[in-house]
Amino acid sequence: MSARPLENKFSGGLCTTKFVPLIRYDLNSELPNSSLKTAVIILTHEHADAVLGLDDVWVALPSSQRNDSNRVPIFLTQFTLDSVAARFPNLVKQNLQEGDEFARPAQLDWTIIEGDVDKPFVASELEFLPLPVMHGEDYVCLGFLFGRKARVAYLSDVSRILPRTEHAISKSGAGQLDLLILETNRLHGAGDAHSCHLTLNQSLDAVKRIRPKKALLIGMNHEFEHHRENQMLAEWSCREGIPVQLAHDGLRIFIDM
Numbered sequence: 001m002s003a004r005p006l007e008n009k010f011s012g013g014l015c016t017t018k019f020v021p022l023i024r025y026d027l028n029s030e031l032p033n034s035s036l037k038t039a040v041i042i043l044t045h046e047h048a049d050a051v052l053g054l055d056d057v058w059v060a061l062p063s064s065q066r067n068d069s070n071r072v073p074i075f076l077t078q079f080t081l082d083s084v085a086a087r088f089p090n091l092v093k094q095n096l097q098e099g100d101e102f103a104r105p106a107q108l109d110w111t112i113i114e115g116d117v118d119k120p121f122v123a124s125e126l127e128f129l130p131l132p133v134m135h136g137e138d139y140v141c142l143g144f145l146f147g148r149k150a151r152v153a154y155l156s157d158v159s160r161i162l163p164r165t166e167h168a169i170s171k172s173g174a175g176q177l178d179l180l181i182l183e184t185n186r187l188h189g190a191g192d193a194h195s196c197h198l199t200l201n202q203s204l205d206a207v208k209r210i211r212p213k214k215a216l217l218i219g220m221n222h223e224f225e226h227h228r229e230n231q232m233l234a235e236w237s238c239r240e241g242i243p244v245q246l247a248h249d250g251l252r253i254f255i256d257m
Helices: 054-062 077-089 087-094 163-169 200-210 226-240
Strands: 015-016 040-042 072-076 107-114 122-123 124-136 138-147 154-155 179-183 214-218 245-246
Touching: 054 087, 072 077, 072 122, 077 087, 087 107, 124 154, 124 163, 138 163, 138 200, 163 200, 179 200, 200 214, 200 226, 226 245
Parallel strands: 015 040, 040 072, 072 107, 154 179, 179 214, 214 245
Antiparallel strands: 122 124, 124 138, 138 154
8 A cells, every 4th residue: 555545634644553544654564765744653453564663663754753842652552562662672761872863763652542442542633443353362453443524444453343343333333434444364265263364255244244335455465366356346346335345555545534
């Protein structure tokens, strides 16, 4: 996906581990030099694919954000912060010696959130509602519901959607989504008790239950052939009345948040 997959009227950007409403970087990959302002980082969980690029955030920040008065907020659970602190103590403690200003990492402002659908938080002028989901049967990951004018939900790492989360994002529950961004990691199979990710069939079943106005599928593995699967999804969309497609690098979606 591009650095700006979703456009809205806010300045600055929001960054999660795998998706960002305004500015998006994969934190486990090489971060490009950028003049775009990173306003917020929101972490979904503490697995390696989500956080191992945090120490590169400093490289991507413009000089205007490399000072104590313009720190970058990072929203995450206490469990995730504890894991990040063990891996990158320099990012969390930031005990700098005099004269180390040019060697220091990004100035980060760690903000603890609770993974509870009843406890929203505000980041970059948007209210975010944490959406706990199972990422394997012994691990809880967070997705997020956000948007004032449009309702957008993002679920990046999920093997099972909890009932309270599904209610919060379902047409038959708290209200229809304008856009659902949902993981589909494997092309074949139906998943089992040991799965940590949704298969395509499971993702489509979830879309049918949730019934958003539109859905984008993300996180595909090597089994997917983009054009072939999107042709199948176009047929499925016509049958079910819900537009669904695979996301891709450079995808831009214009939506009034």
